[in-house]
Amino acid sequence: MYQILTLDELSLRLQRRLNRVERFEFSADFTRPGAIFVRSAQVPDQLITENLLVVGRAGIGINNINVKACTRNGTMVFNTPGVNANAVKELVLTSLLNSVRPIEKAADAVQNLTGENILEQAEQIRNHYIGGELIGKSIGILGLGAIGEQVARACFNLGMDVIGYARQPRNQNYFEQVYALKDLLSRSDFVIILLPLTDETKGMFNSEAFSSMRKETILFNFGRGEIVNNAALLSALANEQIQGYVSDFPSRELLQNPKIKLLPHMGGTTGKALQDGAMAAMRNMRDFLIYGTVRQSVNFPDVFLPFTAPIRLTIFYVDQPKIFSEISQKISAHNIEIDILASERYEGYVYTLIDLDEADLPKIRKVTNELDQIPAVIRLRLLKNPNWAPTIYL
Numbered sequence: 001m002y003q004i005l006t007l008d009e010l011s012l013r014l015q016r017r018l019n020r021v022e023r024f025e026f027s028a029d030f031t032r033p034g035a036i037f038v039r040s041a042q043v044p045d046q047l048i049t050e051n052l053l054v055v056g057r058a059g060i061g062i063n064n065i066n067v068k069a070c071t072r073n074g075t076m077v078f079n080t081p082g083v084n085a086n087a088v089k090e091l092v093l094t095s096l097l098n099s100v101r102p103i104e105k106a107a108d109a110v111q112n113l114t115g116e117n118i119l120e121q122a123e124q125i126r127n128h129y130i131g132g133e134l135i136g137k138s139i140g141i142l143g144l145g146a147i148g149e150q151v152a153r154a155c156f157n158l159g160m161d162v163i164g165y166a167r168q169p170r171n172q173n174y175f176e177q178v179y180a181l182k183d184l185l186s187r188s189d190f191v192i193i194l195l196p197l198t199d200e201t202k203g204m205f206n207s208e209a210f211s212s213m214r215k216e217t218i219l220f221n222f223g224r225g226e227i228v229n230n231a232a233l234l235s236a237l238a239n240e241q242i243q244g245y246v247s248d249f250p251s252r253e254l255l256q257n258p259k260i261k262l263l264p265h266m267g268g269t270t271g272k273a274l275q276d277g278a279m280a281a282m283r284n285m286r287d288f289l290i291y292g293t294v295r296q297s298v299n300f301p302d303v304f305l306p307f308t309a310p311i312r313l314t315i316f317y318v319d320q321p322k323i324f325s326e327i328s329q330k331i332s333a334h335n336i337e338i339d340i341l342a343s344e345r346y347e348g349y350v351y352t353l354i355d356l357d358e359a360d361l362p363k364i365r366k367v368t369n370e371l372d373q374i375p376a377v378i379r380l381r382l383l384k385n386p387n388w389a390p391t392i393y394l
C-alpha cells in the first residue's frame with residue numbers, strides 16, 4: 001500500500017479513480033508519506049524522508065518544492081505542464097480588457113439609478129466612463145512558454161503590437177522577439193510577467209527595471225509575486241514611473257493602494273484546469289508508483305517501458321563512468337537474465353528500468369542488496385508486475 005499525502009484538496013472521485021486496484025491510501029495527515037500530491041502549498045523539507053518516492057505537482061510552478069533535496073533523496077518530482085495555460089490566458093485577457101474599460105465602476109453606477117427613465121439616465125452618465133482600446137497598443141510579454149505563447153497569439157489577434165522576451169530565438173510571426181529586458185520595458189504600454197520564479201527571475205523587477213518603463217504602462221504579474229521587488233514597485237507607482245500594477249499574488253504591503261489590483265492567485269482556478277491538472281498528476285503518480293515509468297518530471301529523465309516481465313528494478317543513480325557495467329555485472333553474477341531495459345540521463349543522474357527474466361525473490365533480493373551498496377546508487381526499487389502470476393509477494 002502506498003501512502004499518498006494530499007497537501008491540497010483532491011476530490012474523492014479522483015482518489016477512487018486512481019485507486020481502482022486499491023493500492024493507495026490518501027490522507028492529509030501522513031507524516032512520512034510515500035507520495036505527495038500538491039498544488040501551490042509549500043512542501044515542508046521534513047517530508048522528504050527515505051519513504052518519499054514521488055511528489056506530484058498539479059500545475060506548473062515548482063517553487064513550492066525543494067527539488068534539489070528531492071533529487072539528492074532519489075525522489076521524483078513532476079508537474080503537469082500546460083493544463084492551466086488556457087485558464088491563465090483568459091484571466092490575463094480579462095484583466096487587460098478591464099484595465100482599459102471602467103466596466104465595474106460603470107455597472108455599479110447603473111445599479112444606483114432610481115426612477116422610471118433608467119436608460120435615459122444611464123446614457124447621461126456614460127461619458128463618465130469613457131474607456132480605451134487595446135488595438136494598436138504595444139504589449140511586452142516576459143516568459144514565452146505554454147501561457148506566454150497563447151497570450152502573445154491572442155494579443156496579436158486583437159490587433160496589438162506584441163513584443164516577446166525570451167532567451168532562445170523563437171520562430172513565430174505573431175511577436176517581435178527582443179533579448180534585452182530594457183528594450184521591451186521601454187516600448188510597452190502593457191507588460192505581462194509569465195515567468196517561473198527562479199534564482200534568475202527573483203527580484204527581476206527592481207528599481208533599475210522600473211526606471212526603463214513608461215509612465216502610462218500597466219504591469220501585470222501572473223508569474224510569481226517575488227519576481228517583483230515590492231519596495232521598488234511602490235516607489236515606481238508613487239513617483240509615476242508606471243501607471244498601475246495588477247497581480248495574482250497579494251501581499252500585505254500591496255493592499256489598499258488605488259493603483260494596485262490584487263487577485264487571489266486564481267489564474268489556474270477554473271473547474272476544467274483543476275480537473276485536468278489533478279487527473280494528469282494522478283496518472284503520472286500511479287504509473288511511477290506501480291510501473292516505475294516517468295512522465296513530465298522536472299528532476300528525472302522521462303522513461304517508459306512496457307512492463308511484461310515478472311519483476312522490474314528501478315535504479316536512480318549518479319552518472320559516473322562504468323557505473324552501468326557495474327550494475328549489470330552484479331545482476332549477471334547471480335545468473336539473472338535481464339529481459340529488457342530502458343535508461344535515460346538527466347543533469348548528472350541516470351534512471352534505469354531493468355526487467356528481469358526471473359521470479360525467484362530471495363535470489364533477486366541478494367542482488368538488490370548488493371546494488372544498494374554501490375555508492376552512486378541513490379534509490380533502488382523492486383516492483384512486481386501487477387499483471388503477473390500472483391505467487392510473487394513483495
Ligand SMILES: NC(=O)C1=CN([C@@H]2O[C@H](COP(=O)(O)OP(=O)(O)OC[C@H]3O[C@@H](n4cnc5c(N)ncnc54)[C@H](O)[C@@H]3O)[C@@H](O)[C@H]2O)C=CC1
Binds near residue numbers: 081197198266
Ligand atoms: N497565476 C497563476 O495561477 C499561474 C501562474 N503560473 C506561473 O507562470 C509560469 C509560467 O507558466 P507556463 O507558461 O505554463 O510555464 P512554461 O514552463 O511553459 O513557460 C515558462 C517560460 O519561461 C521561460 N523562462 C524561464 N526563465 C526565464 C528567464 N530568466 N528569462 C526569460 N524567459 C525565461 C522558459 O524558457 C519558458 O519558455 C509558471 O512557472 C508559474 O510561476 C502558471 C500557471 C498558473
Ligand SMILES: O=C(O)CCC(=O)C(=O)O
Binds near residue numbers: 059268
Ligand atoms: O494551482 C495552482 O497552484 C495555481 C496555478 C499555478 O500557479 C501553477 O500552475 O503554477
